[in-house]
Amino acid sequence: MNEMTAPAQKLTIKDFTSDQEVRWCPGCGDYAILKCMQRTLPDMGATPENTVFISGIGCSSRFPYYMSTYGFHTIHGRAPAVATGVKLANPELDVWLVTGDGDGLSIGGNHLMHVLRRDVDINILLFNNKIYGLTKGQYSPTSDPGTRAPSTPQGSIDAPLNPIAFALGSGARFAARTVDTAQKHMPGVFTRAHGFKGASFVEILQNCIVYNDATWENVTAKAVAADAQLLLENGEKMLFGAEGNKGIRFNPASFALEVVTIGENGITEDDILVHDETNLQLARMLAELGGQEGEPMAMGVIYAVPADTTYEHAVIDQVNEYKGKRSLRDMIYSGQTWTVE
């Protein structure tokens, strides 16, 4: 009660930082993500007591130990299921799920798919470093073909998975992408994910300095970032490039997005697509962008269309509709009974 009347003290990064020593490798991309989260939560109006970080297994999954919120470091791949249970027990909690490309897309792919299609109101952060770090460097479901790793000495063979495409294919209603080192971009994505009612999926391109160093260099390096990243803003034209003259156009002939340069071949700014984060078809194409030479990777909120309600609220509403209408005694004592004198 006192807290209600006392002037609310603004929480700071300290209020979200635990006393545990962070044990990622020096230079790991996870540090930057952790700091950004600790720094951004107060601005979102989050409180440690109502925030839960849930993770599976892997380097990224140590994340909860470093937050001074509630945290549950579960088992490999199963964090989405645990998070679903937490939300069913208490839909009002702010639940963040931290996973990686192995935890979320390999052993836990099934659970990730279902938590997305059910639209449980949680925020999912998938740290994608295209490698298994904690188990010492095996290739992962997002590794580029030909990745040489202890389990693939001659190079990996299988085709990689695109996390955003996976999420959209699973029925995700929020999908976004950011980069571990993008300290200016990431807070905005976290804030949007947090504010979204439903399952929000965020892929974070993250660098594993030990087992897959520089795997995102072609997208994130300072020298190429402007040409390799398309920073999306809803309602804004999809322009990018060091000189700001490149853009994305829809080509009806190939039924695909293509990169064009304003001023070349008669292209004007009018030809450039405007980002509409409510357009699922566009989102699916943006998810795949970056796969071809010269294409930028889409960053920011790619898709965001909230449903009328979220899974756990719908479940609880259904229960509340009936709750208290009959007691257990009435249920047991109903039906065909007989009396022995």
Place this chain on the structure above:
Amino acid sequence: MSSEIQMLESAVVRFAGDSGDGMQLTGSQFTTSTALEGSGLATFPDFPAEIRAPVGTTFGVSAFQINFGARSIKTVGDHPDVLVAMNPAALKTNLSNLRAGGILVLDSGSFTKRNLQKAGYEDNPIGTPMLDDYQVIDLDISKLTLEAVKEFGLGNKEALRCKNMWTLGLMLWMFSRKREPVVDWLNKKFAKKPQIAESNVAALNAGHAFGETAELNVSIKRYQIGAQKSEPGLYRTVTGSQALSWGIAMGGELAGLQVVLGSYPITPASPILHTLSGMKEMGVVTFQAEDEIAAICAAIGASYAGSLGVTSSSGPGIALKTEALGLAISTELPVVVINSQRGGPSTGLPTKTEQSDLYQAIYGRNGDAPLPVIATRSPGDCFEVAIEAVRMAVKYMTPVMLLTDGFIANAAEPWKLPDLDAIEPFKVEFADTPAEGEEFNPFERDPDTLARNWGIPGVKGTEHRVGGIEKSFDTGHISYDPANHQKMTDTRFAKINGIANDIPLQDVDQGEQSGTLAVVGWGSTFGPISEAVKAARADGLNVSHIHIKYLNPFPRNLEELLKGFDKILVPEMNAGQLKTVLRDKFLLDAKPLNQVSGLPFKIQDILSAIRAEVSA
């Protein structure tokens, strides 16, 4: 033809037919009518795994057996006194078990050349010496049914579906049971299809009238089975799945917690998911997960956030949950895990009963991972056992394995309705915001129970992190310290073993507290063991029956009790699992009596083993 009514003490009737013949409905309606007369009863739905196996095949035969009597009935009966066989396949698969001289009711209309072939009969057995040992009542039930429902204008196929009600009518007449409960049920079930309701009622009445008036080539005897002498009170019939679900909901109420069930469909555990899903009025939340692992993980998540997490499955599903079970043990969160056991290994015999998951329950996890194991012995017993599982889970902050089986899950018995207000509540208290200057430690333990603090999200000041990595005994933070792991492992065992001080002493169900032979059982073998021991004692043999409900930890007097007997016989529907555990814990020379046929024990088999043991 009017028949004299003969009083019987008990009778066993088995309805057998094709999967599509509605034998389970027939059996359960006969059961309701019988229960309302106050007779003691036990039922055994025995059906194939296939939903609709090819018509007329032996593997598509579905049966329902009921043993009822003017006394307490504990088993489904070794041998039917009456067998109703709706087609040749049902006769083929069930005849050998019919008591010599028993009554055989046949639908001769279905004994067509094609059906005989499918059942593997070269010639029609009706009228041949093959059936000489029985009192055969062969009626063209198909034709009689078609005539009875003619006026309602159903198609031939739909009209034939009323065959089971015609047969039920005849059996209700034979055993002097009332038709009204069935008529009420039919009218309710087919409220929106009056034509179907009326046809079925007409078929039921016709079958009944046939018994009254027909001239038969053998005289049908009519029997009366009175009410059993039971404790005064209000009764109903209950299946194990029902009682178990109600017990879970009751446990939640007593603990003051919302029940969150995570479950995935599996035979024979699904009825628990169905029953609890129909209990929203009591605030029960159910979650049909994407798989068995997600089901238990959601239950664990719910418990972490302050609900009572429950998951239900059968052996193969429990195997999938194993890793998560370890997480619940390591994080010390309460979860009730229900295993409705079935025949194994692997997919095994999904619709048949077995009790072969005891090792899995007690030992089946990676690492030293103890948890309490408790077993139900009969359908009605499930209510109390479920409440006890919830109590142990929340009091000791631990997952609890509750073992039931396919037989108990589906079987029905009369159940005296408990006085719910008289059950002692065990309300849970979550950790409060710590006082100024004090820190919350999630692994601070109650000195008596060794249960840890239960702090839940949403409460200020009890923020904490848990996980499957070993935790420091002192702070709850991650710890790789060797001495600490030893201490935590010892503590986890001490906590579970300490529950022995919080459960009743082991009693002797029948017989003396010491003597020549103790027959020791657990789970659904209760009925046959009890009857066998009763028979043996009536013969003057020095035998006692001990039935163990708490399988881990054992009651603290169990060792001393068992050591008071010269010999120990352990009948089990597995290859000898309790026997091994008893030998392991107490260095006892326990002898096994094993059966893994997918069927409950016959009293006779246990009685023979008792005789052999005593005279050996």
